[in-house]
Amino acid sequence: MRNHTVHYRNASFANILVSWTMLVGSLIAGALLAGCRSQAFYRTQADNDAYFLVAEKNSDPRWHLDRTSITPDPRSRMFDPFSPDCPPMPTDDPAAHQFMEVVDGKKAYWGWERNGVTNEVANPNWLAYLPLNEEGTLLLDGDKAVEIARLNSPDYQRALEDLYISALNVSFQRFRFDAQFFGGYETFFTATGPARAGSSSSVLEANTRNIQMEKLFATGGQLVVGLANNIMWEFSGPDTHSVNSLIDFSLVQPLLRNGGRKVVLENLTQQERDLLASVRSMERFNQSFYLDIIAGRGLAPGPGNVGGVPSIGPNGAFNASGYYGLLQRQQTIRNQESNIASLRSSLAQLEAFFESGRIDSFQVELTRQSLFQTQSSLLSSKTTLQNSLDQFKITMGLPPEINVQLERDRFFEQFNLIDPVFTPITNKLNDIQGTVGTSLLEVLPDPEEIDPNKPFRGELVWDENVKQRFENLRALTAQLKAILQLIDEDLYPLVEEDVAYLEEVLPTRVEDLQKIQEKLAGYSEEVPQETVSNGVLSTKRLEDLPPQLRIILGDLKQRFAQHRGILDKIDQEVAVLLEQGPNLTPDQLYTQAKGVVFDPVPDEVQTLIADVLGLSLVQARARTETVSLVPVDINSETALKVARIHRLDWMNAQAAYVDAWRNIQVVANDLLSDLDVVFSGEIGNVGGDNSVKFNSDNGRLRAGLEWDAPLTRLVERNNYRESLIAFQRTRRAYYQYRDRISQGLRSTLRTMDLNRINFELRRAAVQVAISQVERTQLRLQEPAKPNQTNQQFNSSTARDLLNALDSLLSAQNDFLSVGVSYEVLRRGLDVDMGTIQLDDRGIWIDPGPVDGKFWEEQVENMGPQSDLPDFHQEQRALEGIESRTEANPADDPDTPVEILEELPPGQLMQPEGVQPVNPNLEPPN
Structure with missing residues (x-):
């Protein structure tokens, strides 16, 4: 390489010094001005390498990733709108910031804020992309929850970044086998005084630095080629210059230790395999991420966690978390609200009976206490739901102050055994019943003012207060008519549809019960058939239910028609009283009012409440029998074979096992002797004017062997022994990993079978609880026997009613819990078998019923038995x-x-x- 200084031969020293000063200054200024631009270049270069390497490993459709970029979506809360290479300084803590200005009395760096200062931590525009409604509320269903979480979850972003870092590791290992070039240049001007060297001298010297090429070969050989160039110009004395150039090379090829492709390519091989494992782990993370958001059942990467099966309770059920956990809590709250409405109705009935002397005050107070306890429990449940919802927002990457409204899920809709529209109607009737009682009591005379010598009839003096009370009663009858119209137009047809749907799905339900009976017969040794009551799985009971419900519906239709007639009659009588009241004597007014208002109105409201409850119970009976679970019919052996083929983490575990085996050979290489073939040489230029005029006469060639005996190998010996132990540990971990997968699948399928049977038991328990409520309500509707006044109810009437309502609430919640646990396990089974499929949004594609025979055929069609060996x-x-x-x-x-x-x-x-x-x-x- 010719040095350009030779062109300054006739130039003055001052000109040369100025030229070199300008050159060095330009280089320094260019380096300072490059700044963010050069940083962006290297960042983009790293991105291109990493994404290219990930794409290489992402070509298999079994683990194809739709998203590999680590740059957050602009809609994400994590998106950074500023320059990634030169972002503005975040707002600092004032007390800590002073040390960035002055530290230990020394003025600190001045340019911290040259890129600006921002107080934004999250993307300032992300809320604009959040699908909020006009009230600023996020309507959230399961699919939307997964999509939002994939956009904003820091855990998801971290998983992508781990994949990216794994690709960077591969890029480094590949770079090691590339031809690597290094180079630099230095220029010094040296002036020496006469007292130091005997005479003054001025020398300008230019040298090349580290101009060389290095190349590592797959066999372990390492080639180094370098160029050295020195130009010296002496301005004092004879004013001479000299040029010296030298090319040297060295090739070292290990033959034993550190030689051979087995050892040299090990790091590259391992990183390539690790990147493939990372791609598969990322796809596995996608699968588990969906399940974690929906049901709170995530999977940690690696072979340590193989299923994440939640803790199962004694009845085979568990409380889900995630989005389904929120919906489960929301449904139990609806059940509690329905239960409170029934308790309010019961309390109003018992209070009326207490006024008429048919029940003692203790039973009324017992019912009131139960109502207060249930209301308190409802408030606690709502608080727990809100706390869980806040935690779920954080899991999705959202701030907890975002208003979220949970939308219903098709699976949970079927567990609305009593439609929520019944609750406000029942509450309205309860309010009317209380209002009627209050109005009548205010119209009746004070008992202390009644003449004891006269028969108790009371006296009503017509005035504006009495008139207003009768008008209020007439308004209440109008409200009752409106409720009856709502029942006729909405509630009754809705219940009829439920009964019709029961008749439609009856053949499928009968078939399901028969399959459960067959499965129980197959479990005759493990689960004796007598442990399950024959009535629970009786198909005749199920087939007889729709006609029974039709009869009850017909009776209720007639009763609602009677209610309309009674209300019309009461309305007419009240209108007559309003017209004739001023002309009636107090005695006449009381007699007519008692016959047409004081007696019929409370009874009418009470019987209407009971009939609305009866209609809701018909709906509950019908809907209870139409709730269905997606069938899963596969044995654990087939499921394990399917998982062996499809589970991505199993593929990684098998590859890790082989990695440990391969490591034995690599570590054992260190026990060998060092035996290297060395070949080196150099050649220089001839003459002092031409820096590239190389001649073999000015060269040297050297070849030979270098050997180092293995006299000291204690560290290597220990490492080798540790590698053998590590392999045996990995070997044990691998078959234990396989065993844990088998255990998880067996536990999941066993629990699902349990839930299928337990689901029918819980279904039957709901029907029994409904019957108990019906019987207690019928007991309350029994009229007093003729010629018997103040006929007392049984002393356990209130307690029986409360127990029935409490049993219905518990049975509903248990029924729901078992159904949710089955559905979560069904989705988890899809993950555990490795057969889960997601769309491009990361949403689960429901495979529907799982047929073991289909999967057995799929396993057989995968190839010969050698493709699916036994363990x-x-x-x-x-x-x-x-x-x-x-x-x-x-x-x-x-x-x-x-x-x-x-x-x-x-x-x-x-x-x-x-x-x-x-x-x-x-x-x-």
Whole structure:
């Protein structure tokens, strides 16, 4: 390389000094001005390499990732709108910031704020992309929750970044085998005084620095080629210059230690395999991320966590978390609200009976206490729901102050055994009942003012107060008519539709019950059939239910028609009283009012409440029998074979097992001697004027061997022994990993079978609880016997009513809990088998019913049996050991243990062609 300083031969020293000063100044200024631009160049270069490497490993459709970029979406809360290379300084803590200005009395760096200052931490525009309604509320369903979480979850972003970093590791290992170039340049002007060297001198010297090329070969050989160039110009004395150039090279090829592709390519091989594992782990993370958002059941990466099966309660159910957990809590709140409406109705009935002397005050107070406790429990449940909702927002990456409204899910809709529209109507009737009682009491005279010598009839003096009370009663009858119209137009047709739907799905329900009976017959040893009541799985009971409900509906229709007639009659009588009241004597007014208002109105409201409750119970009976679960019919053996083929983490676990095996050979290489072939040489220029005039006369060539005996290998010996132990640990971890997958699948399928049966038991429990409520309500509607006044109810009437309502609430919640646990396990089974499919939004594609016969055929069509070996064949294949011969009794899995114990150790333990280990083996000399 010719140095440009030779062109300054006739230039003055001052000109040369100025020129070099300008050159150096330009280089420094360019370096300072490059700043963010050069940083962006390297960032973009790293991105291109990483995404290219990820795309290489992302070509298999079994684990194809739709999203690999680590740059957050502009809609995300994590998106940074500022320059990624030169972002503005965040707002600092004032007390800490002073040390960035003055530290230890020294003025600090001045340019911290040159890119600006921002107080924004999250993307300032992200809320504009959040799908809020006009009231600023986020309407959230399951699919939308997953989409928002994929956009804003820091955990999801971190998983993408881990994949990116894994790709960077591969880029470095590939770079090691590229031709790498290094170079630099230095220029110095040296002036020496006469007292130092005997005479003054001025020298300008220019040198090349580190101009070389390095190349690592797959065999371990390392080639280094370098260029050195020195130009010296002496301005004092003879004013001479000299040019010296030298090209040198060195090639070192290890033959034993650190040589060979097995060792040299190990790091690259491992990083390539790790990147493939990272891509598969990311896809596995996508699958588990969906399940974590929906049901709160996530999967940690790696072979340590193979299922994340939640803790199962004694009845096979558990409380889900995630979005389904929120919906489950919301549904239990609806059940509580319905229960409170029924309690209010019951309390109003009992209070009326207490006024008429038919029940004691203790039962009224017992009911009132139960109502207060249930209301308190409802408030606690709502608070728990809000706390859980805030935690769920954080899981999605949203701030907890965002208003969120949960939208209903199709799966949960079927557990609305009593439609929520009944609750406000029942509450309205309860309010009317209380208002009627208050109005009548205010119209009646004060008992202390009644003449004891006269028969109790009371006296009503017509005035504006009495008139207003009658007008209020007439307004209440109008409200009752409006409620009856709502029942006729909305509630009654809705219940009829539910009964019709029950008739429609009846054949499917009967078929399901028969399949459960068949499965129970197959479990005759594990689950005795007598443990499940025959009535629970009776198809005749189910077939008889729709006609029974039709009869009840017909009776209720007639009763609602009677209610309309009674209300019309009461309305007419009240109108007459309003017209004739001023002309009636107090005695006449009281007699007519009692006959047409004081007696009929409370009874009418009470019976109407009871009939509305009866209509809701008909709906509950019908809907209880139409709730369905998606069938899953696959055994654990088939599920394990499917998981062996499809689970991405199993593929990674098998690859990690082989990595540990391969590491033994790599570490063992360090036990060898160092034996290297060395080939080096150099050649220089001839003459002092031409820096590239190289000549072999001014060169040297050197070749030879370098050997280092393995006299000290204690560290290497220990490392080798540790690698053997690590392999055995990985080997054990691998088959334990396989066992945990098998255990998880068996537990999941066993629990799902339990839930299928338990679901029918819970369904029957709901029907029994409904019957209990019906019987207690019928008891309250029993009229007093003729010629008997103040006929008392049984002393346990209120307690029986409260127990019935409480049993219905508990049965509804248990029914829901078992159904939710089954659905979560069904989705989890899809993940555990590795068959889960997501769309481009990360939303689960429901596979519908799981048919074990279909999957058995799929497994068989995957290829010959060798493609799906049993576990022991799998182990031998991974260890590189050939199969045993047929003549070896140890090969036969049916060989009795007694025979195996009598075989010689070599025949028992060693496959054909592998010599047994000599326990007296001595180390080599």
